[in-house]
């Protein structure tokens with residue numbers, strides 16, 4: 001008897017030991033496996049921290065998106081998984097100076113160059129860290145799931161703007177998670193109903209039930225009662241409110257945002273022709289940019305500098321003549337003038353103050369930074385968001401153009417004296433103060 005118990009204890013003990021052993025084994029296995037994985041991440045030398053990735057992202061959007069996207073070919077190849085095709089040192093030298101790599105006779109680079117019809121990728125004056133951060137960004141994007149069709153809205157600019165990407169989780173994910181939960185709930189419901197019906201059938205076959213039990217058993221589910229019940233009403237109300245709040249928030253975020261806005265203009269005036277092909281300087285027509293708040297839309301007089309002679313027979317040019325009541329036959333003006341009604345594309349609300357000369361003349365910014373490649377547009381569209389966040393972001397990131405500006409020389413001295421290693425940015429000269437942008 002005693003021996004039996006002892007045996008039993010012993011066997012229990014060995015089972016326990018066996019279990020412990022198994023546990024320890026799995027643990028040690030899984031940790032060593034995790035270590036392997038960490039080692040793999042470090043061995044390609046591409047950092048995975050968020051700060052680096054964000055830095056890479058902004059470098060990428062500012063310098064590369066004209067020609068590259070992650071998941072699709074634009075001017076250059078899609079960059080998805082490029083960190084697997086090439087190692088980091090190769091990518092660093094290629095991105096900094098692709099021509100040098102091609103001229104060195106690197107097979108991969110030469111083939112790629114030929115494949116892309118010898119399109120030049122410009123050189124970039126980046127440090128290794130900067131290029132690494134771009135690669136880190138490309139890697140992190142490559143590992144993210146490709147955007148689903150319809151997930152992003154393609155604006156006329158060919159850019160993809162996704163609505164709800166501001167937060168950590170994209171709204172696509174949220175929808176998928178919610179749908180998954182819904183499916184699980186429905187499954188649970190079905191199983192419960194099945195169980196109930198089986199139980200009912202089982203119980204009704206039993207004879208010894210008292211009155212009360214029978215009553216419960218024969219009860220039918222009263223749909224009307226359910227609909228009117230408090231929990232049901234509460235739940236519906238909650239769902240309704242949740243959907244309404246989401247719609248309102250989505251709506252608020254898009255108020256006044258007209259990126260991609262491209263109205264039809266009264267005269268088929270083409271920037272691609274005038275500013276692109278004929279290389280007429282932007283300032284020739286937009287006379288205000290260097291010295292005034294507003295860039296100005298040119299008056300018909302400026303068009304007439306050329307079109308009094310050029311293309312006089314074109315119906316589009318005749319519209320200019322009609323506006324200023326000009327008779328090309330007699331070369332005389334009548335007095336029935338009407339301004340050409342160009343449709344305004346860029347429009348900040350009245351509460352905000354924006355000054356062109358401050359940015360173009362003092363700041364030394366190109367028109368293209370904010371307006372995109374206008375000289376390639378047949379019809380101009382709004383390239384940037386023009387939201388407060390857009391202004392502020394650039395003020396945070398852009399260094400003040402202090403060259404040859406005595407006023408800034410002083411500021412720069414002060415800034416350096418303050419022992420700041422960061423360069424002087426627009427935010428440091430008050431570019432984030434509410435009153436600078438709001439009357």
Ligand code: HEC
Pocket residue numbers: 059060063064065066067068075076077078079082085086091094095098112113114116117118119120121122124134
């Ligand atoms: C003016 C267009 C243009 C710009 C801007 C540009 N690229 Fe490229 N890129 C190309 C083209 C075209 C190729 C194909 C090779 C060639 O023709 O030289 C290429 C190739 C590459 C490759 C090799 C791709 C592969 O599949 O192996 C990488 C990596 C790359 N670019 C990264 C960048 C990065 C990073 C930037 C921004 C800092 C950038 N490029 C900016 C046009 C451009």
Ligand code: HEC
Pocket residue numbers: 265269271274275280281282283284285286297298342343344345346347367368371374375379380
């Ligand atoms: C020959 C005259 C001419 C030249 C040169 C010219 N533009 Fe224009 N621009 C116009 C006219 C006319 C309009 C109004 C019609 C339209 O939107 O196309 C306009 C509209 C615009 C708009 C949109 C304004 C709005 O309504 O918000 C922008 C931005 C712009 N131009 C930028 C540029 C840039 C940048 C350049 C130089 C690369 C340039 N323009 C060169 C005549 C010119």
Ligand code: HEC
Pocket residue numbers: 267268269270273274278280285298299300302303304305306307310311314315316317320
């Ligand atoms: C500096 C000279 C110059 C100025 C200023 C200028 N244009 Fe032109 N424009 C041209 C030239 C050159 C052509 C191309 C003619 C051709 O295709 O033979 C042209 C073509 C056009 C055409 C196309 C006509 C057609 O039917 O093919 C339109 C429309 C036009 N311009 C409108 C305007 C308007 C509106 C303005 C004023 C905002 C303007 N242009 C100012 C030089 C000018």
Ligand code: HEC
Pocket residue numbers: 282283286289293294295296297346347348349354356359360365366367368369370371386
């Ligand atoms: C820092 C960004 C930025 C730069 C750089 C810039 N613009 Fe603008 N531009 C804007 C904004 C913002 C508006 C809308 C202004 C408003 O509604 O008050 C605008 C409006 C315009 C308009 C519409 C008429 C007006 O004056 O409101 C024209 C034309 C224009 N820009 C041309 C140019 C040209 C040409 C250049 C280059 C010489 C240029 N812009 C450089 C941001 C910029």
Ligand code: HEC
Pocket residue numbers: 348352353354355358359362363365369370386387390391392394395398399400401426429430431436437
């Ligand atoms: C592409 C970058 C960029 C964007 C976008 C931009 N700015 Fe600026 N902004 C600058 C730079 C650079 C300066 C500094 C100019 C200088 O040296 O004084 C500046 C200066 C200013 C100043 C003067 C600040 C001061 O303290 O003197 C105001 C006001 C201003 N911006 C308003 C705006 C508004 C409003 C918008 C959005 C509609 C905007 N900016 C968008 C680059 C930008």
Ligand code: HEC
Pocket residue numbers: 255256348349351352353386387388389391392395431432433434435436437438
């Ligand atoms: C660099 C310029 C700039 C600075 C600095 C700035 N704003 Fe704005 N703000 C804008 C522009 C441009 C708009 C209009 C664009 C929009 O509606 O998104 C705007 C819009 C707003 C609006 C209206 C939002 C709406 O949806 O209509 C409020 C409120 C506002 N700003 C408050 C502030 C406050 C408070 C500060 C100081 C902490 C500030 N802003 C600093 C440029 C600026």
